[in-house]
Amino acid sequence: MDFTDLTIKSASELLSQKKVSALELAQMSLKRIKEVDDKLHAFLYVAEKESLESAKHTDEMIIADHEHSALTGIPYAVKDNILVKGMQATAASKILENYKATFDATVIRKLKQVSPTMMGKTNLDEFGMGVSTENSAFGPTKNPYDLSRVPGGSSGGSAAAVAAGEVLFALGTDTGGSSRQPASFCGVVGFKPTYGRASRHGLIALGSSLDQPGILAKTVEDTATIFQIMAGQDELDTTTLPKPVPDYSKFLKENLKGLKIGVPKEYFAAGLDPEVKTIIEQGIKKFEELGAQVSEMSLPNVKYALSAYYIILPVEISANLSRYDGIRFGLSAPGKNLEEVYYNTRSAGFGAEPKRRIMIGTYASSAGYYDAYYKKAKLAQGLIRDDFKKAFEKVDLIVTPTSPNVAFKFGEKTSNPLSAYLEDIFTGPLNIAGIPGLVVPGGLTKQGLPVGIQLIANHFAEEKLFMAGHALEQSLNLKLKPNI
Amino acid sequence: MSISLEEVNKIAKLARLTFSDAEKQKLQQELSAILDYVDQLKELSGKTSFQITDDPDAVNLVRDDVVDAQINPQEFLAQVPAREGKFIKVKSVLE
Numbered sequence: 357m358d359f360t361d362l363t364i365k366s367a368s369e370l371l372s373q374k375k376v377s378a379l380e381l382a383q384m385s386l387k388r389i390k391e392v393d394d395k396l397h398a399f400l401y402v403a404e405k406e407s408l409e410s411a412k413h414t415d416e417m418i419i420a421d422h423e424h425s426a427l428t429g430i431p432y433a434v435k436d437n438i439l440v441k442g443m444q445a446t447a448a449s450k451i452l453e454n455y456k457a458t459f460d461a462t463v464i465r466k467l468k469q470v471s472p473t474m475m476g477k478t479n480l481d482e483f484g485m486g487v488s489t490e491n492s493a494f495g496p497t498k499n500p501y502d503l504s505r506v507p508g509g510s511s512g513g514s515a516a517a518v519a520a521g522e523v524l525f526a527l528g529t530d531t532g533g534s535s536r537q538p539a540s541f542c543g544v545v546g547f548k549p550t551y552g553r554a555s556r557h558g559l560i561a562l563g564s565s566l567d568q569p570g571i572l573a574k575t576v577e578d579t580a581t582i583f584q585i586m587a588g589q590d591e592l593d594t595t596t597l598p599k600p601v602p603d604y605s606k607f608l609k610e611n612l613k614g615l616k617i618g619v620p621k622e623y624f625a626a627g628l629d630p631e632v633k634t635i636i637e638q639g640i641k642k643f644e645e646l647g648a649q650v651s652e653m654s655l656p657n658v659k660y661a662l663s664a665y666y667i668i669l670p671v672e673i674s675a676n677l678s679r680y681d682g683i684r685f686g687l688s689a690p691g692k693n694l695e696e697v698y699y700n701t702r703s704a705g706f707g708a709e710p711k712r713r714i715m716i717g718t719y720a721s722s723a724g725y726y727d728a729y730y731k732k733a734k735l736a737q738g739l740i741r742d743d744f745k746k747a748f749e750k751v752d753l754i755v756t757p758t759s760p761n762v763a764f765k766f767g768e769k770t771s772n773p774l775s776a777y778l779e780d781i782f783t784g785p786l787n788i789a790g791i792p793g794l795v796v797p798g799g800l801t802k803q804g805l806p807v808g809i810q811l812i813a814n815h816f817a818e819e820k821l822f823m824a825g826h827a828l829e830q831s832l833n834l835k836l837k838p839n840i
Numbered sequence: 841m842s843i844s845l846e847e848v849n850k851i852a853k854l855a856r857l858t859f860s861d862a863e864k865q866k867l868q869q870e871l872s873a874i875l876d877y878v879d880q881l882k883e884l885s886g887k888t889s890f891q892i893t894d895d896p897d898a899v900n901l902v903r904d905d906v907v908d909a910q911i912n913p914q915e916f917l918a919q920v921p922a923r924e925g926k927f928i929k930v931k932s933v934l935e
Contacts, residue, residue, distance in 0.1 A: 686919075
């Protein structure tokens with residue numbers, strides 16, 4: 357048995373047939389991490405002792421109960437901006453280097469009820485600010501397909517860990533594309549739910565009106581299995597809605613007869629890499645073969661999405677990051693008086709990108725500039741939401757590229773922050789509109805780099821993403837695996 | 841440059857961040873480039889309203905104000921950089 361070939365579904369079947377134990381799965385995961393993580397640096401913390409103890413306990417439970425959930429005993433990893441009680445949660449920032457989480461995030465609490473095995477915490481861009489993991493205070497993660505390239509970000513550690521077969525799935529977060537763009541760069545499935553579908557409680561806040569927990573996994577079916585556990589209302593996050601969660605497994609079929617798919621022309625304009633374009637177009641052709649009706653459409657205001665995003669997000673960042681004051685938790689740098697403690701702690705603890713965004717956010721929300729920036733950004737947000745709303749009156753799903761390009765080389769976008777911001781051009785509009793998205797691997801370029809196809813659905817229509825994504829994946833039958 | 845060095849200084853003060861002179865000059869350039877980009881939003885000046893048809897399920901949610909036993913005050917206090925007993929120690933706020 358090759359651990360790197362396992363999916364949640366196949367590993368769970370092996371567990372049922374007693375061909376493998378939870379402990380053996382955890383040991384295989386640790387072995388793989390030891391083999392490749394020196395090269396990749398996907399993990400900021402490997403929970404060796406904790407995972408083995410947890411897996412032993414799970415095996416005893418399976419023997420006692422004679423049945424288990426699909427996720428029981430499955431090795432997984434968690435992005436280091438999600439709280440797991442008693443474990444580090446650095447958000448890849450020096451300011452939280454020695455912080456230990458005092459409670460479980462709701463998504464972790466829900467997962468723990470079905471006992472998957474947590475293998476450790478993965479790398480990210482500091483607080484989730486970035487598209488490459490190059491903004492991690494603890495060094496970048498490398499792309500398993502090409503070690504000279506970035507894995508994407510900010511959930512780059514989670515994407516690389518799944519792609520390299522270190523774990524069978526990983527949790528990420530997604531504020532502007534942070535789970536979907538790394539999925540595209542690393543050839544795995546990436547998912548962002550509707551805003552309000554899954555709890556943000558215990559996620560280290562970046563942009564509270566945009567953040568959602570995300571999933572990185574090997575198949576669409578596995579993603580649906582994980583999301584079944586994560587979805588739903590949480591009284592600790594009052595933005596989650598009390599809508600019933602459907603049984604997602606019922607929607608996984610191979611035929612898309614009657615499904616209406618829209619292809620927005622704005623997503624195929626200049627700047628899109630021709631090879632990426634070809635792979636997306638091949639995916640769209642597959643959808644037609646599967647019975648879907650494809651039509652061209654327009655989202656006229658989506659061109660304002662990035663501008664709105666890079667106002668709304670920094671404004672929320674400047675407010676959210678004010679809690680790192682050196683008083684209650686995290687780093688505390690000495691000073692003569694209280695104000696100096698604030699200055700010294702924040703200046704020593706935050707990296708260049710958080711500082712840059714705090715500065716933009718403070719500027720855009722300060723007296724005299726609020727109307728010119730924040731108010732305009734909220735207006736653009738309303739127009740973009742309306743664009744999508746109108747589009748979903750005519751189509752069930754929208755299909756687009758995930759990123760204009762494949763994984764780029766280290767250092768390529770570090771000298772110019774704006775060029776890195778433009779990476780979110782296709783993924784950010786979903787967060788601005790609050791709608792869900794799924795990235796499914798579409799193929800490899802001639803150079804052997806993965807390209808992901810983004811599927812977009814209306815609010816709370818995640819089942820349509822899983823349905824179409826599963827059908828596409830089965831029909832493409834890629835079985836991507838990096839040579840590492 | 842859509843932002844001056846004086847403005848960089850002012851924002852840094854509001855944000856409680858210190859920068860070297862070289863960092864300030866770099867920030868002036870970077871922030872100006874970002875602000876120039878988002879200036880496209882000025883095109884929206886004529887548009888004053890949009891129609892959001894709110895989700896009928898989007899209602900205000902509240903929960904009962906009850907003590908949650910999941911949270912242990914001792915574990916929270918263990919994360920505090922400086923304390924005396926159960927109190928958080930800070931520099932004097934009023935001079």
